Amino acid sequence: MSKIASLPLFHKVTGQQVLVLGDGPAAEPKRRLVERAGGLVVDDFARAVDEGVRLAFIAFEDAGACEVAAVNARCAGMLVNVVDRPELCDFTTPSILDRDPLLIAIGTGGASAGLAKHVRLRLERVLPDTLGGLARALEAVRPRLRRRFPQGADRRRALDAALREGGALDPLDPSAFQRVEQWAEGAAPPASGALCAITLSSADPEELTLRQARLLGEADLLLLDGDVPQAILARARADAGRQMFHVKPSPQAGLEGVEQGSKAGLDAGKAESEPRDMGAEAAQGPHPEAPASGLTLILHWRPGPA
Numbered sequence: 359m360s361k362i363a364s365l366p367l368f369h370k371v372t373g374q375q376v377l378v379l380g381d382g383p384a385a386e387p388k389r390r391l392v393e394r395a396g397g398l399v400v401d402d403f404a405r406a407v408d409e410g411v412r413l414a415f416i417a418f419e420d421a422g423a424c425e426v427a428a429v430n431a432r433c434a435g436m437l438v439n440v441v442d443r444p445e446l447c448d449f450t451t452p453s454i455l456d457r458d459p460l461l462i463a464i465g466t467g468g469a470s471a472g473l474a475k476h477v478r479l480r481l482e483r484v485l486p487d488t489l490g491g492l493a494r495a496l497e498a499v500r501p502r503l504r505r506r507f508p509q510g511a512d513r514r515r516a517l518d519a520a521l522r523e524g525g526a527l528d529p530l531d532p533s534a535f536q537r538v539e540q541w542a543e544g545a546a547p548p549a550s551g552a553l554c555a556i557t558l559s560s561a562d563p564e565e566l567t568l569r570q571a572r573l574l575g576e577a578d579l580l581l582l583d584g585d586v587p588q589a590i591l592a593r594a595r596a597d598a599g600r601q602m603f604h605v606k607p608s609p610q611a612g613l614e615g616v617e618q619g620s621k622a623g624l625d626a627g628k629a630e631s632e633p634r635d636m637g638a639e640a641a642q643g644p645h646p647e648a649p650a651s652g653l654t655l656i657l658h659w660r661p662g663p664a
Contacts, residue, residue, distance in 0.1 A: 403431070457485060457493075489529060495538035557660055559660050583658045
């Protein structure tokens with residue numbers, strides 16, 4: 359499984375106390391960050407322990423004082439961040455791009471705050487200021503979408519179609535938020551079912567085509583033909599089903615690149631144990647159960663010569 363250096367979380371601290379120890383230029387940004395998130399800054403360690411504070415920022419200028427404070431706070435049950443000392447941190451603070459209520463947090467695990475900042479600055483130029491308005495508009499129509507599409511998977515597919523590049527609610531279109539109400543009234547019903555196949559030869563996810571990356575992000579079920587690298591699978595939805603699917607490509611099928619089937623193709627596949635209309639022939643085992651709707655994606659792993 360593909361590894362990540364940290365578990366990214368958004369922690370709500372509104373109305374909660376947060377310990378901030380230290381003075382000077384290192385501590386002040388942490389105080390502002392806590393206050394910006396609605397937290398209440400506490401600067402007395404004993405009080406923080408007595409009142410059950412759970413988060414601590416330590417920003418003493420003296421390295422030894424930071425180490426001692428970090429040990430004491432951790433022993434008191436707090437999660438600790440020591441400014442510019444990632445080896446002493448339980449958590450790090452990312453560079454934040456704010457499109458309230460949309461937040462994008464960019465972190466390097468303490469490796470380089472400067473790098474995170476400059477990635478954020480690039481994204482600031484790309485992402486429109488109206489993204490927050492789009493998020494609020496989508497929240498407002500959520501009850502209507504629940505009535506229109508009672509099944510969560512159907513709602514997700516309708517949103518995927520609208521939010522993808524060039525869709526009715528493309529997030530990079532500054533005016534997308536103005537169309538949410540109209541879109542919610544006439545949101546197209548999700549497709550009855552589709553079967554796609556892509557052939558991969560590189561373990562580098564940066565070499566995925568735009569369409570391959572989109573299919574990975576939208577698929578409900580992944581059928582893995584071969585030992586598909588984890589770096590590629592990490593680009594798929596976390597809740598997508600995954601099953602092994604060993605097939606032998608048929609020369610007549612033309613399964614190079616992407617081929618798309620239909621609901622009929624899925625039914626044929628289930629009836630004959632393999633999706634023969636896609637030109638695939640069973641190599642071993644039965645065909646996995648394919649969903650009646652949504653996208654099933656076959657990943658053929660055909661690595662090139664080393």
